Amino acid sequence: MREWVETDLGSVVDIKTGFPFKSEQYTRDPDDPRLLGGDNIAQACLRWENVRRWPRSLTADVGPYWLRDGDVVLAMDRPWIEAGLKRAVVHERDLPALLIQRTARLRGTDKIHAGFLRYVIGSREFTQYVLGIQTGTAVPHISQSQIRAFRFRMPDWKTQQAIATVLGALDEKIELNGQMNEKLEAMARAMFKSRFVDFTRTDGAMPVGWSRRTLGEWVDALSGGTPSKANPAFWSGDLPWISPKVMTEIHADDADAFVTPAAIGNGTRLAPRGSTLVMVRGMGLHQRVRVSQARREVTFNQDVKALVARDIEPSLLLFAMLDAQADLLGRVESSGHGTGVLPTGILLAHPIAMPPRDVQREMATPFDLINDRIAVAREESRTLAELRDLLLPRLLSGELRVRDAERAIEAVA
Incomplete structure (x- = not known):
């Protein structure tokens, strides 16, 4: 060396x-x-x-x-x-x-x-x-x-460059996945708007069989909370505990805190896979109403509402709420301390137009495919990030040679 x-x-x-x-x-x-x-x-x-x-x-x-x-x-x-x-x-x-x-x-x-x-x-x-x-x-x-x-x-310049190249290749792939997902999400948003929002006929009527209902009629809305942090039996489990700060992308399945099954019903609730999570409280609510889908069972805190599809396809619910972000942002109120609040009544009163359930299932297919493709890319990026974080300290300490790191990356690829 x-x-x-x-x-x-x-x-x-x-x-x-x-x-x-x-x-x-x-x-x-x-x-x-x-x-x-x-x-x-x-x-x-x-x-x-x-x-x-x-x-x-x-x-x-x-x-x-x-x-x-x-x-x-x-x-x-x-x-x-x-x-x-x-x-x-x-x-x-x-x-x-x-x-x-x-x-x-x-x-x-x-x-x-x-x-x-x-x-x-x-x-x-x-x-x-x-x-x-x-x-x-x-x-x-x-x-x-x-x-x-x-x-x-x-190390010397040549070794520095080699380490940067090896780790940079992982970050570049993660970055490309992120850019691809942004494009896929934008495409799905535009498709939803075209097919479910700008769908009215020239006379203003909806297609035959469609109905416009409030969000509260399409879903069950669940409120979250925080289990007692004084009770260690509730924390350091395997269930993600979602807060708005991790709802930065279309999917929310990672968290910076995890709870045990004992926490369910003791301060927080379980949102099933496919639920749409909506930020309803926080300073950041004045800038954006964050919306994400749970790709696995998660728990969540009091600043989030979980919308569980009842008479609407989960993927259509997700993109309906993403489409609603701008409208809901205009309805955000301020608490006494300036914290943004989206009242439950206002959220659940948001109107959504949908066809009958059998038609929904057919129309949801391209959204399901896009949503799944985004999830695959996110999982790949997560794997690559874990590998990068494993290699990083060993490369920086000189414990691992660049050639061996390249072999490890090839094995994952």
Whole structure:
């Protein structure tokens, strides 16, 4: 094995923190560059919901804060949440973008390969380091000097490049699966709108045999909750406990907390496979009404309603609720603390038009096929991510040679 040297990030990485852009000058013009801050950074991905932008006419003096393809960004306030470390890689599709204060940008240099740097920051060792150094109770935070002080072992450039290539191939496939699923979902949404929303005849009447009913007439609505965290018999089981923060995609079958069967009926409920989950409470409800389908039996908390199909095909229910997101967003109310609330009465009053059940089954076939294809790609990505996370620490420590990692990937493929 070629020689590895111990170093710190500050000695080999170009590190920059963001600029305090004035909020009163933010815009929503899609032609203006995005502003990237900690709230845009999730776990290994960027989120651009409700994005802030900066006037292009005011960018003459912000040169050092432009982001580039391949930059690694890290939230400095609340850098870690239950779902993991808030870090991500900037891609060409995210640009142009500028870096906001309290966010760190790490860039490769002639000493460290940008791809290798990505996995150093994504390593378990860096996460544990951040957890050990963050300070502050109300808002845990880290500083630039603390980021610079992180020490790690670094191989020669050729080995860095090889490690980045091997792990990057896995991430690229995961990314391609995600892009494919986005296209499949968009296609299914458009197809649903065409066949079930924009279906009226020129005289405004529905097709023969169709009926328009409220959501409450099509489904059974279940409320969730939180089992006592003081009772260990309820937690660390095998049943996912879903909260809105994991409802970021069309399917919700992973969670950052799991419960035991003993928790069912003791604070939470079981939603059967195929249920549609709708976010009904939370600060994020002011930006988007999150909708996901449970692809396995799950439990869920009080910020979610589970809709169990009664007289409607499950896949048609899912896409009906995805189609309803914009309408429901306009009906979100605010609690006394500003938290968004979607009242049950308003949710269940949403109208949905459907044909008789036998016709539904036939019309649901393409939606079922698309939904299943999305699920297959998600499962493949989950397997690839698990392999990447298994290989990452062994490659970064020098325990595993790149050639052996390639063989492991070939075996899975």
